[in-house]
Structure formats: structure tokens, C-alpha cells
Amino acid sequence: MTTADDLFSVAGQSVLISGGSRGIGRAIAEGFAERGARVIISSRNPETLGQAAEEMRQAGLSVESVVCDVSSEEEITQAVEQVLGTAGHIDTLVNVAGVNRRKRAETVTTEDYDFIMDTNLRGAFLLSRAVGRHMIERGSGAQINIQSLNTWMPLKGVLPYAMSKFGMQGMTRALALEWGPRGVRVNSLSPGFILTDLTRKLWSDKTMQEWNAANAPLGRLGVPDDMVGTAIFLASRASAFMTGQTLYVDGGFSSGWNWPIPLD
Numbered sequence: 001m002t003t004a005d006d007l008f009s010v011a012g013q014s015v016l017i018s019g020g021s022r023g024i025g026r027a028i029a030e031g032f033a034e035r036g037a038r039v040i041i042s043s044r045n046p047e048t049l050g051q052a053a054e055e056m057r058q059a060g061l062s063v064e065s066v067v068c069d070v071s072s073e074e075e076i077t078q079a080v081e082q083v084l085g086t087a088g089h090i091d092t093l094v095n096v097a098g099v100n101r102r103k104r105a106e107t108v109t110t111e112d113y114d115f116i117m118d119t120n121l122r123g124a125f126l127l128s129r130a131v132g133r134h135m136i137e138r139g140s141g142a143q144i145n146i147q148s149l150n151t152w153m154p155l156k157g158v159l160p161y162a163m164s165k166f167g168m169q170g171m172t173r174a175l176a177l178e179w180g181p182r183g184v185r186v187n188s189l190s191p192g193f194i195l196t197d198l199t200r201k202l203w204s205d206k207t208m209q210e211w212n213a214a215n216a217p218l219g220r221l222g223v224p225d226d227m228v229g230t231a232i233f234l235a236s237r238a239s240a241f242m243t244g245q246t247l248y249v250d251g252g253f254s255s256g257w258n259w260p261i262p263l264d
């Protein structure tokens with residue numbers, strides 16, 4: 001018999017999280033570690049990464065770190081080898097690493113495009129593939145891709161970012177098709193508007209705050225901790241019959257359009 005606790009348990013899992021040093025990735029890392037998972041966080045900057053891991057360890061959590069820029073195939077190969085060398089296996093991969101640059105479409109440079117796509121889409125694919133090969137060999141594993149509201153409907157001014165997140169949606173579903181029969185589940189979590197380093201400047205603007213207050217069904221911006229429950233769900237047996245899906249954790253934004261129609 002499965003108890004409620006077993007159903008959502010990630011205790012004992014080995015979990016690799018790209019972009020785990022800050023923001024959404026860090027909250028998810030802490031969420032897994034607090035529930036007994038062995039967590040390995042990765043990102044580009046050794047100082048912030050090491051510091052994040054150290055802070056989590058000081059809080060009594062089982063967290064290791066491995067420096068890895070997901071835009072480098074070589075670094076991904078080395079990082080995955082290193083993680084497998086120390087942890088032995090990976091139960092769950094969370095593809096969080098992501099970047100953005102807000103610009104008008106006609107001013108997006110080729111370098112902007114490559115920078116965003118190489119991290120958000122190519123990087124996520126390379127990491128999924130490297131870890132996926134290992135998961136297929138074991139015949140089990142879960143992968144969680146962090147998408148965006150841009151997968152539901154693109155926002156103005158973030159063309160390459162929206163393209164990368166649409167691509168991630170395609171990757172999630174295509175991998176689910178191929179890897180489902182091999183025991184590997186692939187799903188996505190799409191955060192709404194979450195206050196992090198990536199978005200802090202944007203949401204310090206009063207007009208933006210007013211727009212959110214007027215349009216967000218749950219009436220507030222999200223915080224990184226809002227992502228934890230869904231990530232745990234997607235990694236646990238509670239979602240054992242789910243693959244290729246995208247869950248929006250967005251305060252209700254994707255439920256529909258708000259419009260200024262007068263109502264009694």
C-alpha cells in the first residue's frame with residue numbers, strides 16, 4: 001500500500017539542478033534537499049555556486065555543487081561524469097539554467113540570439129541528452145524542464161527567449177514520446193511572474209506592478225518557493241503516470257485573459 005507520504009517522497013533521490021545557485025533553481029534545490037534528497041546544484045559562476053552550496057550545507061542540507069556552463073557541451077559532459085562518479089546515479093534532472101535579454105525584435109543581434117538559445121534551449125537539450133542516456137541505461141528517471149508563460153503566449157519584447165521556451169515545450173513532448181517506453185518521464189513546469197535576479201528590475205517599475213495587480217488572478221507576483229511543490233510532485237511517484245506535460249505555476253495567468261469589460 002502507498003501512504004500519502006511515500007507518494008510524494010523524494011527522499012534518497014539524487015537530483016541534479018542546473019541553474020541551482022540562485023532564484024527558482026535554488027528554491028527547488030532547497031525544497032528537494034529539505035525532503036531528504038541528495039542535491040547537486042550547478043551554474044557558471046564558481047563563487048556564487050560554492051557560496052549557495054555552503055549556505056545550504058550550513059542549514060543542514062545535503063548539497064554538492066559542480067560548475068557547469070550549459071552552453072558548453074564539454075562542460076556538460078565533464079559535469080555529468082563528475083556527478084555520476086560521486087553520486088553514482090541521477091534520479092531527477094531539473095533544467096533551470098536560463099537567461100533573457102529584453103529588446104525589440106529588429107534590434108536583436110545574432111549574438112543575443114545565440115546567447116539565449118545556447119543556454120535556454122541547446123544547453124537544456126545537451127544536459128537532458130547526457131543525463132537521459134544514463135537514465136535510459138537504468139530504466140528510470142524524471143526530467144523537469146523549467147519553461148515560462150512565454151510557452152503559453154509570447155510576451156512582447158523577448159523574442160529569442162519566447163522561441164527558446166517554445167522549443168523547450170517541443171523538446172519536453174518529443175522526449176516524453178521517445179523515453180516513456182524506456183522508463184524516463186519528461187515534464188515541464190512553467191513559472192509565471194516570479195521575483196528573482198532575472199526580473200527584479202522589471203518588477204520595480206510601478207506601471208508593471210499595477211498591471212500585475214490588475215491582471216493576476218491570485219493578485220500577487222510569485223516567489224521562487226512557489227515552484228517547489230510542483231517540482232517535487234513531478235519528481236515523485238505521485239506523477240508516475242504523467243509525461244510530456246506542462247504545468248503552469250503562474251498564479252492563474254494562463255487561465256485566460258482579463259479584460260476591462262464592465263460587469264455588475
Ligand code: NAP
Binds near residue numbers: 048
Ligand atoms: P536567475 O535568478 O537569474 O537564476 C538563473 C540561474 O541560472 C542562476 O543559477 C545562474 O547562475 C544560472 N545560469 C544562467 N546561465 C547559465 C548557463 N549558461 N549555464 C549554467 N547556469 C546558468 O533566474 P530565475 O528567475 O531563477 O530563472 C530560472 C529559470 O526560470 C530560467 O530558465 C527562466 O527562464 C525561468 N523563468 C523565470 C521566471 C521569472 O519570472 N523569474 C518566469 C518564467 C520562467 P550563473 O549566473 O552563476 O550561471
